[in-house]
Amino acid sequence: MVHRKAGALALVAALMLSTSAIAQDKRVVTWNADYDPIPLAAAEALIADFEAANPEIDIQLTNFDHEAYKNAIRNFLTADPPDLANWYAANRMRPFVEAGLFADISDLWASEGLTDALASSLPSMTIDGKQWGIPYTYYQWGIYYNRDAYAAAGVELPGEGGVTWEQFLANCEKFKAAEIDCVTTGSSALWPVAGIFDYLSLRTNGYQFHSDLAAGKISWTSPEARAVFAEFAKLQPFVTENHAAIDWQDAAAIFVQDKAAHYVMGNFAVGVFKEGGMTNDNLGFMVFPEITPGIARAEEAPTDTVHLTSGAQNPEDAKTFLAYMASAEAQSKWNAAVGQLPTNKNATVDPADPFLSAGFQALSTATGGIAQFWDRDADAEYAKAGMEGFQQFLVQPDQLEAILERLEQTRLRLYPQ
Amino acid sequence: MAPGLFMFTVYVLWPIVQSITLSFYDWNGLYNQDGEFTGTFVGMGNYAELIRDPAFETSLWNNFYWLALYLLALPAGLLIAIFLNQTVTGIRLYKSLFFFPFVISQVVVGLIFAWFYAPNFGLFYLLTEWVTGDGTAILADPDLVTFGIIAAGLWPQIAYVMILYLTGLNNVAPDQIEAARLDGAKGWRMLWYVVLPQLRPATFIAVIVTVIGALRSFDLVSIMTTGGPFGSSRVLSYYMFEMALGEFGFRMGYGAAIAVVLFAIMMIFISGFIWKMWRDEKER
Amino acid sequence: MFPRPIQQSSPAVQWLYSIALPVALLIWLFPLLGVALTSLRPASDLAQGNYFGMPSGIAWENYIFIFTETPIGQYMVNSLWVTIPTVIGAVGLSLMTGFALAVYGFRGNILVFFMFVAGNFVPFQILMVPVRDMTLNLGMYDTWYGLALFHIAFQTGFCTLFMRNFIKALPYELIEAARVEGVAEWRIFWFIVLPLMRPAIAALSVLVFTFIWNDFFWATVLTQGVDSQPITAGLSSLNGQWIAQWHLVSAGSILAALPPVLMFFLMQKHFIAGLTLGAVK
Numbered sequence: 001m002v003h004r005k006a007g008a009l010a011l012v013a014a015l016m017l018s019t020s021a022i023a024q025d026k027r028v029v030t031w032n033a034d035y036d037p038i039p040l041a042a043a044e045a046l047i048a049d050f051e052a053a054n055p056e057i058d059i060q061l062t063n064f065d066h067e068a069y070k071n072a073i074r075n076f077l078t079a080d081p082p083d084l085a086n087w088y089a090a091n092r093m094r095p096f097v098e099a100g101l102f103a104d105i106s107d108l109w110a111s112e113g114l115t116d117a118l119a120s121s122l123p124s125m126t127i128d129g130k131q132w133g134i135p136y137t138y139y140q141w142g143i144y145y146n147r148d149a150y151a152a153a154g155v156e157l158p159g160e161g162g163v164t165w166e167q168f169l170a171n172c173e174k175f176k177a178a179e180i181d182c183v184t185t186g187s188s189a190l191w192p193v194a195g196i197f198d199y200l201s202l203r204t205n206g207y208q209f210h211s212d213l214a215a216g217k218i219s220w221t222s223p224e225a226r227a228v229f230a231e232f233a234k235l236q237p238f239v240t241e242n243h244a245a246i247d248w249q250d251a252a253a254i255f256v257q258d259k260a261a262h263y264v265m266g267n268f269a270v271g272v273f274k275e276g277g278m279t280n281d282n283l284g285f286m287v288f289p290e291i292t293p294g295i296a297r298a299e300e301a302p303t304d305t306v307h308l309t310s311g312a313q314n315p316e317d318a319k320t321f322l323a324y325m326a327s328a329e330a331q332s333k334w335n336a337a338v339g340q341l342p343t344n345k346n347a348t349v350d351p352a353d354p355f356l357s358a359g360f361q362a363l364s365t366a367t368g369g370i371a372q373f374w375d376r377d378a379d380a381e382y383a384k385a386g387m388e389g390f391q392q393f394l395v396q397p398d399q400l401e402a403i404l405e406r407l408e409q410t411r412l413r414l415y416p417q
Numbered sequence: 418m419a420p421g422l423f424m425f426t427v428y429v430l431w432p433i434v435q436s437i438t439l440s441f442y443d444w445n446g447l448y449n450q451d452g453e454f455t456g457t458f459v460g461m462g463n464y465a466e467l468i469r470d471p472a473f474e475t476s477l478w479n480n481f482y483w484l485a486l487y488l489l490a491l492p493a494g495l496l497i498a499i500f501l502n503q504t505v506t507g508i509r510l511y512k513s514l515f516f517f518p519f520v521i522s523q524v525v526v527g528l529i530f531a532w533f534y535a536p537n538f539g540l541f542y543l544l545t546e547w548v549t550g551d552g553t554a555i556l557a558d559p560d561l562v563t564f565g566i567i568a569a570g571l572w573p574q575i576a577y578v579m580i581l582y583l584t585g586l587n588n589v590a591p592d593q594i595e596a597a598r599l600d601g602a603k604g605w606r607m608l609w610y611v612v613l614p615q616l617r618p619a620t621f622i623a624v625i626v627t628v629i630g631a632l633r634s635f636d637l638v639s640i641m642t643t644g645g646p647f648g649s650s651r652v653l654s655y656y657m658f659e660m661a662l663g664e665f666g667f668r669m670g671y672g673a674a675i676a677v678v679l680f681a682i683m684m685i686f687i688s689g690f691i692w693k694m695w696r697d698e699k700e701r
Numbered sequence: 702m703f704p705r706p707i708q709q710s711s712p713a714v715q716w717l718y719s720i721a722l723p724v725a726l727l728i729w730l731f732p733l734l735g736v737a738l739t740s741l742r743p744a745s746d747l748a749q750g751n752y753f754g755m756p757s758g759i760a761w762e763n764y765i766f767i768f769t770e771t772p773i774g775q776y777m778v779n780s781l782w783v784t785i786p787t788v789i790g791a792v793g794l795s796l797m798t799g800f801a802l803a804v805y806g807f808r809g810n811i812l813v814f815f816m817f818v819a820g821n822f823v824p825f826q827i828l829m830v831p832v833r834d835m836t837l838n839l840g841m842y843d844t845w846y847g848l849a850l851f852h853i854a855f856q857t858g859f860c861t862l863f864m865r866n867f868i869k870a871l872p873y874e875l876i877e878a879a880r881v882e883g884v885a886e887w888r889i890f891w892f893i894v895l896p897l898m899r900p901a902i903a904a905l906s907v908l909v910f911t912f913i914w915n916d917f918f919w920a921t922v923l924t925q926g927v928d929s930q931p932i933t934a935g936l937s938s939l940n941g942q943w944i945a946q947w948h949l950v951s952a953g954s955i956l957a958a959l960p961p962v963l964m965f966f967l968m969q970k971h972f973i974a975g976l977t978l979g980a981v982k
Contacts, residue, residue, distance in 0.1 A: 100450055244559075244647075409469075425857050432828040432831035439831070502703070520911060522957055525957055572732075577976070581977055622977075640937060658829070679824045
């Protein structure tokens with residue numbers, strides 16, 4: 001059962017729904033979500049399957065606008081908590097966990113064997129040794145490349161395993177000579193630059209460094225942090241000029257029009273690239289090149305989650321549904337419809353989609369670990385300060401010392417030593 | 418009078434007190450499950466942090482630029498008003514059309530100028546490319562971005578000031594002008610010594626609305642840059658919103674402290690205004 | 702009159718003036734004209750980089766598109782739901798407060814008056830967190846009436862200032878005379894003061910309409926979805942979806958600007974009278 005939030009209408013609808021629910025004597029589980037149309041349809045399909053298998057339970061999904069949801073969740077968790085609520089893993093869920101608004105579901109993880117089936121997401125779902133939600137989807141990040149731009153600049157295409165970092169930078173020189181942006185991005189919303197920085201950081205110093213840096217445990221003026229910026233400096237001249245004034249979709253247009261060769265992005269961008277006219281023939285994907293040899297490869301894969309709220313009216317049935325959301329079957333189905341990757345290692349992906357297959361391959365062989373993305377691994381305020389620093393460096397590389405100094409001060413303030 | 422006063426107290430006066438109180442707390446905007454406030458008292462902590470916050474410093478400086486440059490609306494508005502203060506056919510329509518930008522929402526003004534400044538195809542970008550050979554994407558340039566936004570804000574503000582002066586000019590005593598003309602005054606001297614003193618009430622209102630407009634500069638920053646690149650175009654009003662309700666914010670206490678600073682700055686001007694009104698009242 | 706009427710100048714200067722007027726206007730409104738033109742440009746022009754040349758055709762379909770494919774119509778309706786009650790509420794309340802403050806010389810009169818005036822200039826940010834919290838707690842967050850109630854309260858400050866000064870300028874003898882006749886206070890207000898207030902009511906209504914229609918800050922703070930967001934906030938969120946589709950952004954902008962512009966042209970005299978209150982003595 002799905003209804004959109006519509007003010008007074010929703011109230012009427014809810015009244016009618018609840019009466020009908022009473023009439024049929026079903027146990028209601030309410031779920032607040034923030035889906036775009038395609039994921040919403042996929043969620044409806046899951047609900048239909050679940051209700052068929054559990055006819056005594058009625059899942060009522062209330063869908064919110066994606067951006068508005070970020071605000072709304074802060075209100076409804078206190079004022080009018082549903083049984084289930086969508087959110088994100090790692091530090092993003094920390095404020096709600098600490099305010100006691102999300103419920104501990106470690107028992108469900110234990111009883112359903114999820115610590116094994118969802119092993120890759122276990123660290124990002126754990127706070128204080130307990131699990132606080134169910135991860136049901138993630139998507140890989142990496143480098144998307146434009147084969148037509150390669151042809152136009154006369155650069156050899158990357159092979160199966162991608163290219164080396166030296167080769168990548170050398171290619172950038174050639175693209176520059178051909179007046180093609182080697183790497184494009186649109187950073188007016190800040191987060192796209194964090195993707196580039198995270199990869200440089202993961203490849204230069206590894207997963208643990210990324211994690212510690214995001215947690216405020218590492219000095220920005222340390223040699224390791226400087227080493228990341230040294231690599232960043234090598235890339236800086238090849239990134240689209242004026243990226244700070246455009247959005248990531250604007251940059252996608254540059255990429256689609258063959259004016260840029262690479263885009264460090266998440267897999268959700270494939271839809272935008274294809275809308276712009278690209279196909280599997282000229283769009284390619286590779287993992288970000290190795291920089292420091294021998295470091296275990298880690299990848300970025302932000303995870304979306306569902307949580308049981310502390311104010312849930314019907315926690316028992318809600319947990320039954322959560323167990324279903326964690327299952328390989330449900331995850332395979334939802335993710336196939338949406339074009340993302342299941343977190344359950346026993347789930348399957350569509351082999352005909354080269355980007356999903358490549359992503360699944362890349363993530364399942366990432367022995368270094370799975371990072372959530374800078375703005376989910378770091379605390380909100382620290383995340384923002386970091387992203388502003390990354391963006392500034394990309395615009396004014398000569399300000400490195402000032403940037404590091406400011407970031408270090410922010411770190412010392414937020415994480416007193 | 419009671420309902421008006423009641424509403425005003427509930428929605429304006431009391432929230433000011435609450436905000437000031439809140440500025441001594443650290444609060445992420447959440448209530449716990451029992452609906453209790455979850456903030457902790459930090460005394461002057463938020464203010465101590467503000468002093469060392471480089472983003473606050475940037476915002477303060479930008480507010481200063483806004484204030485200083487916004488005052489350019491006065492001479493500019495006066496100039497246009499003088500230019501238009503004629504009685505030729507169609508002048509009424511001209512006056513209306515010149516006033517036009519003020520009627521439009523700042524959101525729309527922001528979008529219009531974002532389009533004007535857009536990199537690669539924006540008119541301003543093409544213009545700079547044509548003149549200097551290399552286009553300037555003003556909203557991507559940390560040193561220029563604030564001035565780009567101020568220019569957008571000046572557009573409607575000049576229109577407002579213009580209409581104030583047009584009305585003022587209409588009421589300048591003709592006999593004094595004629596007398597001064599007979600004395601041989603003209604041009605700048607006439608403007609400075611005869612006309613401007615008579616325009617004082619209009620100038621006063623114009624200063625007030627311009628100062629307030631400059632300090633309220635939220636809409637344009639929000640629409641055109643969201644404070645970027647890397648916070649270069651932040652102003653206090655936007656920084657407060659960002660800290661309190663932005664995606665990475667929800668520091669209500671810190672936001673409240675910024676608001677209190679903004680309020681204090683505004684109070685300087687408000688007191689000036691009240692003082693003058695009080696003097697006028699007494700004269701009656 | 703200052704400056705010297707152009708008719709007293711040489712024909713050359715007069716001719717120059719008649720040229721300068723339209724040229725200056727064109728430059729002044731240039732950004733707006735550009736956007737108006739873009740709003741009628743087919744998407745194909747923009748895709749081919751024809752941003753400023755002659756449009757290849759007039760694309761009314763841009764407007765049809767934003768009406769049929771986006772909730773812009775809903776946003777406009779929401780704006781009306783917020784704006785109209787605010788105009789009625791704020792003007793109504795301030796008529797009473799203005800009357801009380803102008804006519805009765807009670808203790809603290811001037812203090813209350815200055816409080817209204819000062820409140821009117823307060824930065825919105827200092828009200829933001831508590832007002833948002835209160836609206837939430839009253840269950841009026843994300844509703845038109847939650848937003849309208851705040852606007853009524855806030856605009857009452859400005860409107861009271863306006864009304865009070867206007868009533869003060871009315872001939873006080875009229876009220877005195879009525880009092881001597883033994884007419885009840887509310888009848889004085891209704892039958893004597895109110896009819897004289899018509900121009901002030903008209904001026905304030907137009908002004909408040911424009912202010913509220915154009916409000917963006919409170920729309921962002923107190924509403925969030927398609928169901929209640931007014932056009933300014935709606936346009937801002939649509940702008941987030943229409944990246945690089947300037948023909949749609951332009952069409953949306955023109956639409957959002959239209960009602961206050963119409964209001965201005967229809968009620969120009971009142972509008973300017975309201976705005977320039979106090980600019981002359």
